[in-house]
Amino acid sequence: xxxxxxxxxxxxxxxxxxxxxxxxxxxxxxxxxxxxxxxxxxxxxxxxxxxxxxxxxxxxxxxxxxxxxxxxxxxxxxxxxxxxxxxxxxxxxxxxxxxxxxxxxxxxxxxxxxxxxxxxxxxxxxxxxxxxxxxxxxxxxxxxxxxxxxxxxxxxxxxxxxxxxxxxxxxxxxxxxxxxxxxxxxxxxxxxxxxxxxxxxxxxxxxxxxxxxxxxxxxxxxxxxxxxxxxxxxxxxxxxxxxxxxxxxxxxxxxxxxxxxxxxxxxxxxxxxxxxxxxxxxxxxxxxxxxxxxxx
Amino acid sequence: xxxxxxxxxxxxxxxxxxxxxxxxxxxxxxxxxxxxxxxxxxxxxxxxxxxxxxxxxxxxxxxxxxxxxxxxxxxxxxxxxxxxxxxxxxxxxxxxxxxxxxxxxxxxxxxxxxxxxxxxxxxxxxxxxxxxxxxxxxxxxxxxxxxxxxxxxxxxxxxxxxxxxxxxxxxxxxxxxxxxxxxxxxxxxxxxxxxxxxxxxxxxxxxxxxxxxxxxxxxxxxxxxxxxxxxxxxxxxxxxxxxxxxxxxxxxxxxxxxxxxxxxxxxxxxxxxxxxxxxxxxxxxxxxxxxxxxxxxxxxxxxxxxxxxxxxxxxxxxxxxxxxxxxxxxxxxxxxxxxxxxxxxxxxxxxxxxxxxxxxxxxxxxxxxxxxxxxxxxxxxxxxxxxxxxxxxxxxxxxxxxxxxxxxxxxxxxxxx
Ligand SMILES: Nc1nc2c(ncn2[C@@H]2O[C@H](COP(=O)(O)OP(=O)(O)O)[C@@H](O)[C@H]2O)c(=O)[nH]1
Numbered sequence: 100x101x102x103x104x105x106x107x108x109x110x111x112x113x114x115x116x117x118x119x120x121x122x123x124x125x126x127x128x129x130x131x132x133x134x135x136x137x138x139x140x141x142x143x144x145x146x147x148x149x150x151x152x153x154x155x156x157x158x159x160x161x162x163x164x165x166x167x168x169x170x171x172x173x174x175x176x177x178x179x180x181x182x183x184x185x186x187x188x189x190x191x192x193x194x195x196x197x198x199x200x201x202x203x204x205x206x207x208x209x210x211x212x213x214x215x216x217x218x219x220x221x222x223x224x225x226x227x228x229x230x231x232x233x234x235x236x237x238x239x240x241x242x243x244x245x246x247x248x249x250x251x252x253x254x255x256x257x258x259x260x261x262x263x264x265x266x267x268x269x270x271x272x273x274x275x276x277x278x279x280x281x282x283x284x285x286x287x288x289x290x291x292x293x294x295x296x297x298x299x300x301x302x303x304x305x306x307x308x309x310x311x312x313x314x315x316x317x318x319x320x321x322x323x324x325x326x327x328x329x330x331x332x333x334x335x336x337x338x339x340x341x342x343x344x345x346x347x348x349x350x351x352x353x354x355x356x357x358x359x360x361x362x363x364x365x366x367x368x369x370x371x372x373x374x375x376x377x378x379x380x381x382x383x384x385x386x387x388x389x390x391x392x393x394x395x
Numbered sequence: 396x397x398x399x400x401x402x403x404x405x406x407x408x409x410x411x412x413x414x415x416x417x418x419x420x421x422x423x424x425x426x427x428x429x430x431x432x433x434x435x436x437x438x439x440x441x442x443x444x445x446x447x448x449x450x451x452x453x454x455x456x457x458x459x460x461x462x463x464x465x466x467x468x469x470x471x472x473x474x475x476x477x478x479x480x481x482x483x484x485x486x487x488x489x490x491x492x493x494x495x496x497x498x499x500x501x502x503x504x505x506x507x508x509x510x511x512x513x514x515x516x517x518x519x520x521x522x523x524x525x526x527x528x529x530x531x532x533x534x535x536x537x538x539x540x541x542x543x544x545x546x547x548x549x550x551x552x553x554x555x556x557x558x559x560x561x562x563x564x565x566x567x568x569x570x571x572x573x574x575x576x577x578x579x580x581x582x583x584x585x586x587x588x589x590x591x592x593x594x595x596x597x598x599x600x601x602x603x604x605x606x607x608x609x610x611x612x613x614x615x616x617x618x619x620x621x622x623x624x625x626x627x628x629x630x631x632x633x634x635x636x637x638x639x640x641x642x643x644x645x646x647x648x649x650x651x652x653x654x655x656x657x658x659x660x661x662x663x664x665x666x667x668x669x670x671x672x673x674x675x676x677x678x679x680x681x682x683x684x685x686x687x688x689x690x691x692x693x694x695x696x697x698x699x700x701x702x703x704x705x706x707x708x709x710x711x712x713x714x715x716x717x718x719x720x721x722x723x724x725x726x727x728x729x730x731x732x733x734x735x736x737x738x739x740x741x742x743x744x745x746x747x748x749x750x751x752x753x754x755x756x757x758x759x760x761x762x763x764x765x766x767x768x769x770x771x772x773x774x775x776x777x778x779x780x781x782x783x784x785x786x787x788x789x790x791x792x793x794x795x796x797x798x799x800x801x802x803x804x805x806x807x808x809x810x811x812x
Contacts, residue, residue: 238467
C-alpha cells in the first residue's frame with residue numbers, strides 16, 4: 100500500500116467507527132473539496148449500503164451559487180438525506196445579529212446555527228473535513244474531539260488517543276467532532292482527488308471573475324460584500340483554493356484549468372491554503388477561539 | 396513514496412519545538428504567510444533569530460507559558476519520504492499526551508540537553524518508547540553549541556544512554572550531536588563537529604530503515620460494522636466491514652469468528668465495489684463468508700490455524716494517565732479496537748520505579764505510573780501479545796463515571812484464574 104492507500108484505509112476505518120459507536124451521527128458538508136472527499140470515502144466505507152448518517156450543510160446564505168448547485172446534484176446522485184441549517188433563520192429568530200461595516204461576514208454567525216442544528220436533530224457525532232496541516236490549533240486536535248453541552252472544545256482536557264482506538268463515549272448533550280482526514284495534507288487531498296477522479300465544483304478551477312481587492316486579497320464582487328466607491332471592480336482569471344462563503348474566501352490569480360495544473364501550482368506555492376481565509380487573519384488565536392466556541 | 400511517523404520527546408526546554416521548527420524551515424516547509432505570522436508574533440531568541448518553536452505551540456496557553464501542553468502534528472516531505480511529526484510535551488504532567496503521540500510512531504527522537512545529560516524525563520520517555528514497542532530511537536544530543544561542540548560531552552552522554560538502552564533489547568538506537576538552534580547536523584553535516592562521522596538528521600530520517608513488521612504475521616479482522624442494504628436488488632447481501640491488522644486474508648481462507656468460535660470460509664473480499672483476491676494488512680475492506688453465522692461489531696475473524704489468545708483473565712503492562720488513582724474495587728470499561736467490555740483490576744503485579752527501572756510490589760497506582768496489572772473481564776477478549784500485534788494487543792481503559800480515557804494497556808498474556 101502506498102501512502103494514499105494508507106490514508107484512505109485510515110479514513111474509512113474512522114468513518115466506520117463513527118457508524119459503530121454513535122446513535123445519531125451526521126456528516127458536515129460544506130461543499131468544499133475536503134467534505135467532497137469525505138463523501139467519496141463514505142461511499143467506500145458503506146456502499147452498497149446506505150450512509151448511516153445524513154449530510155448537514157450550514158448555509159450562510161452567502162454561498163457561491165456553484166457550490167449550492169454542486170451540492171444539490173451530488174445529493175440527487177447519492178440518494179442520501181440532506182439537512183440544511185440556515186444562518187438566515189438564526190438571524191430572523193434574533194439569536195444572532197448580522198455584522199455591520201465594510202468587512203461584515205456571516206462566518207462567525209455560523210457557529211450558532213451549527214450548534215442549534217446539532218441540538219435540534221440530536222446529533223451525537225459530527226464528521227468534519229478539517230485537516231491538521233491547515234492551521235496550528237487544528238494541528239492539536241484529536242481525531243475524536245469531544246465537545247461539551249455548549250459545543251465547546253477544551254484543548255486542555257483532550258482525552259489521550261492511542262493507536263487506532265477512538266473513545267467516543269459521551270454523556271447526553273455532549274457531542275463528538277470527528278476528523279477522518281486529520282492526517283492528510285492539502286496536496287494529499289488533491290492527489291487523491293486526481294487518483295479517484297472525484298468531481299469538484301467549477302470554482303476550484305481557473306475562470307474569469309469580477310473581483311475587488313480588500314486587505315490585499317481578491318474578493319468576489321458580490322452584493323454580499325459592502326462594495327462602495329473606493330472599491331475597484333476588475334476582471335481576472337482566478338480560482339479558489341478553499342471554499343467557505345463569498346465574504347470570507349479569497350481567490351487567487353491562476354491559470355490552473357486542470358487538476359494537474361492545480362497540483363503543480365500547489366507544489367510551487369509558498370502561501371498556505373488558509374492564507375486565503377480572512378477569518379483566520381483576525382488574530383494569532385482566531386481559529387482556537389472559534390473552535391473553543393463551537394466552530395467546526 | 397513511503398511515510399515515516401516520528402515523535403520528538405525529551406524534557407522541557409531540551410529543544411523539541413526548536414528542532415521541529417528547524418526541520419520544517421530547512422526543508423522549505425514553512426510558507427510565507429506562516430513565517431509572517433511568526434514575525435507578527437515577534438518572538439525572538441536571545442541572538443535575535445526567529446523563535447521557530449512557535450510553529451508547533453499552537454495553543455494560546457502554550458504560547459503564554461512557553462511550554463508544549465499537547466501533541467502537535469506537523470507534516471512535511473522531501474524527495475525521498477513523507478513525514479508526520481508528533482511534537483510531544485516534555486512536562487511530566489502531560490505525559491499522557493506524549494503517549495498519545497508515541498502510540499502511532501515508527502521512530503522516536505529523544506532530545507537530550509548537552510549541558511544536562513540524561514535526566515529523569517529521558518528515562519521515562521525512553522522507557523515508554525520501548526514499552527510502546529517503537530522500533531527505532533534516535534538520540535539527538537542538542538545544544539552542542541553551548542558546550543563548544545565538545546566530543547567528550549557527547550561521548551559521556553552517549554555512554555550513559557547506552558547503559559540505559561541496555562534494558563531495551565528490541566530497539567535500534569542511534570546518536571547524533573546537533574544544535575537545533577544553529578542548525579548543526581540538521582540539514583547538512585556541521586564543520587563544528589568534525590569528529591562526528593554519521594549522517595545529519597534529515598538524511599538519517601530519509602534513509603532510516605524502520606522495522607514495522609510485527610514478529611508474527613497473523614491476520615486479524617476486527618468487525619466494525621455489518622453492511623446489509625436489504626434492497627430489492629440486494630436482498631441477501633451481508634458484508635462485514637473492518638480493517639485488516641497483522642497479516643493478509645485471501646478468498647478461500649478458512650476462518651473462525653471470535654469469541655463465538657463459529658467456523659466459515661471467506662467467499663469474497665471487497666474494496667469499494669471491487670473484488671480482491673487478497674485483503675492486505677492495513678486495508679479497510681468488506682469480507683463475505685460462506686455461512687450465515689452470527690457476527691457483529693466487536694467480534695473478530697481470524698484464520699482457523701492462527702488463533703490469538705482468548706481469555707477473561709490476563710496480564711497487561713499499563714500506563715496510568717488520570718489524576719484519579721487506580722481503584723481496585725472499581726469496574727472500568729476496556730476498549731480494544733471496536734470491542735468494549737467491563738473489567739476489574741484484580742491486582743497490581745508491580746510498579747516500576749522510573750529512576751532505577753526496578754519493579755516493586757505496590758498497593759497504589761497513580762498519574763504517570765507505569766507497571767503491570769492483572770485483569771478480569773466480563774467478556775472473553777481475543778488478543779495478541781502487544782509487541783507482536785499492536786493493533787490487537789493495545790487497549791485503553793475508560794472510567795465509566797466520566798467517560799475519560801485513563802490508562803493505556805499493552806496486553807501481555809492470558810493467566811490462569
Ligand atoms: N543554544 C541553543 N539553544 C537552544 C537549542 N535548541 C533549543 N534552544 C533553546 O532552548 C529553549 C527551549 O527550546 P524549545 O524548543 O522551546 O524546547 P521544548 O520545550 O523541548 O520544545 C529555547 O529558548 C530555545 O531557543 C540549541 O541547539 N542551542
